[in-house]
Amino acid sequence: MSDNVPSSTETIGPPQNRFTASISHILADLGKNGIFLALIAVVVLFSFTTNGILLRPQNISNLIVQNGYILILAIGMVMVIVAGHIDLSVGSVAAFVGAVSGVFAVQMGLPWWLSIFLSLLIGALVGAWQGFWIAYVGIPAFIVTLAGMLIFRGLALVVLGNANIGSFPDEYRALGNGFLTDLLGAYEVDPVTMGVAVIAIIALVIQQVRSRRGRMQYAQEVEPLVWFIAKIVLIGVGVALFAYALATFKGIPITLIVLAVLVLIYGVLTNRSVFGRHIYAIGGNRHAAELSGVKTRQVDFWIFVNMGVLAALAGLVFTARLNLAGPKAGDGFELEAISAAFIGGAAVQGGVGTIGGAIIGGLIIGVLNNGMSIMGIGIEWQQAVKGLVLLLAVAFDVFNKRRSGGR
Template identity: 65%
Template sequence: MSDLTKKPVAQKSAFASATTYLASQLRQIGLFIALIVIVIFFEITTAGITLKPINVSNLIVQNSYILILAIGMVMVIIAGHIDLSVGSVVAFVGAMAGVMITQWHIPWGIAIVLCLIVGALVGMWQGFWIAYFRIPAFIVTLAGMLTFRGLTQIALGNAQISPFPDGFRALGSGFLPDLGGGVSFLEPLTVGIGILATLLVIAQGIRQRAARRKFAVEDEPLPWFIAKLVFTSALILLISYLLASYNGTPIVLIVLGLLVVIYSAVMARSVFGRHIYAIGGNLNAAALSGIKTQRVTFLLFVNMGVLSALAGLVFTAQLNLANPKAGDGFELDAIAAVFIGGAAVTGGIGTVTGAIVGGLIIGILNNGMSILGVGSEFQQLIKGLVLLAAVAFDVYNKRRNGGR
């Protein structure tokens, strides 16, 4: 009798534990479901154009600079700040790249390094006023938006600069070498990268789960863990197959992949990442606990400056053009990607992966609506409603869980 009563209770406990875990992950689960639904919707309404290899490749290339900005922006927003200047910094760095390469005749490789240094200096300038003078980031970066837009126009003389060397252009629109010699059905290098990435994701997931179980902090149900790994692996292999069916792997995808891996590790495992979350959660408590909040904030904006510079280089290389109006509205797309990706308005919550998924949602919406011939005015309307819905859902979840 005792054994018969124990088994249902254990099953109920396991079911309750799984339900509780899934409820706590509702935001993340909903994000991936939204991405899948949007892809399926546009795949049907565009008569299969959305998942054509050439369109998938274009989606990655055309949204790469926004995704790069979103990686830096999510860190800034987690810390409770915001950066409105990134679009202007993109334009300014693109202008400096144009001047260095085409007018000063600096080799493009050296120019890239110098432009990244320019981005770091921009971040240091803004981070100094925010961290040490305690001027709100909103004001400092709003001033930066105007300042660096003006400097862009001065550097270019309100004219456009083009063309750029092929080596520089490859950063934005180039592909890894085709090891199949252009005769194989699937580009071998891309297939190999996809399989390797899949194996690494599986191994990393298993290793992290084993570590959590070792310290008795594992609360993720095994079926959900397996389902998540299967979905992620299938997604990576699908993208690899589609890219291998076209021109192979875009160089900017390798750059973006490395950034995602590095910054995910920084935010999840490093002391610097934990300090960013602590500052966003409660600035005063973080300061009292011994965190050097001014130094962390300063480095945060230096990092944002470098990533903005990288995005500017990618965008300029992709267009083969340095334009005074480049980067218009990029800050809004990056901020929208972060909030759609699950970051909290109040700070302290967010992930690099979530920001990437949020950026992909915006990119797929833009791409799908353009294919369908939806006017730009309606595109703006729909993106605004999606952003509002994402933030409203976040606020609703906090209130339901007893937060403010």
């Protein structure tokens, strides 16, 4: 069969000229990254209303550390949502694991690394428990995790026995409070941070160039060279400025390193791995995925095991930050994580959503929290504003899809 049968749909002809081609590429990229622009808009808005306090080095560092656990949860949550489920239990699981880690690290005096490992293992078991009911018994995730929300909050209280557990070992606390700088001692501008930033930028450039070469070898469409370079320069400058801000404060927070590693791993997992493809296939059309040989139950199960581990990690980071495992830990985390995923473009019906989107969604919430707190806006209005932002973000998404004639 030949390819020159007249096509009923429009074909992409050669671009009229390079200028219009660049413009159309830039517009397409902006459209795809609307959520990123929203983050920038929120940052700009609050840096005005807070008289620049928002962008002070110390505040930027705080923003990352204060929101680290929400971002960790958002990574797991977006995968849960893409597969068409929801997890309401992550806040309680975080509290439960935080409490258990207190028993390990403080009351039993286990080494910090063993405590962390055992805590993550317990998170995996909690995830396996919930995954079992969802994947193999077929109870909707909403119900299972609503039950989990109560069960694990209750168990957290049982473990704590009406008391807080405090004074964690320093290595454990570093998870929430530590900085990489502590290794080399204090400088005006931390060299480690800037070094890491340079390595990160070089890695980014290499990765981008290789990916572009690969695409060109396979005769895939690539963006114009000018826009390609401009984008890398913009991102590079952004990373450098961000690193400089951190470097002039205390350096790179350990929480940020944990996050960066997670984003890398889960970015590859969702984008490139067979398992990740299966998650999207299930979310897009469960029946079709099943009839294409995707083991939907297994995938569902492992998604929840994974969520359990990440909820445990979030619990550890939070506990480490407060240096305290308490009964109120993790309260409302699930709502912030779910909001982050949806603001970041995940679809309620499943099948759509990205790690990057969820992270940016989480950062938007974080900046809102932080900015409004600096402005002295009360917690009551903060809640209301966040609710409104969630609603508008999803409404905007729905509107956008309708306009582009999507489903």
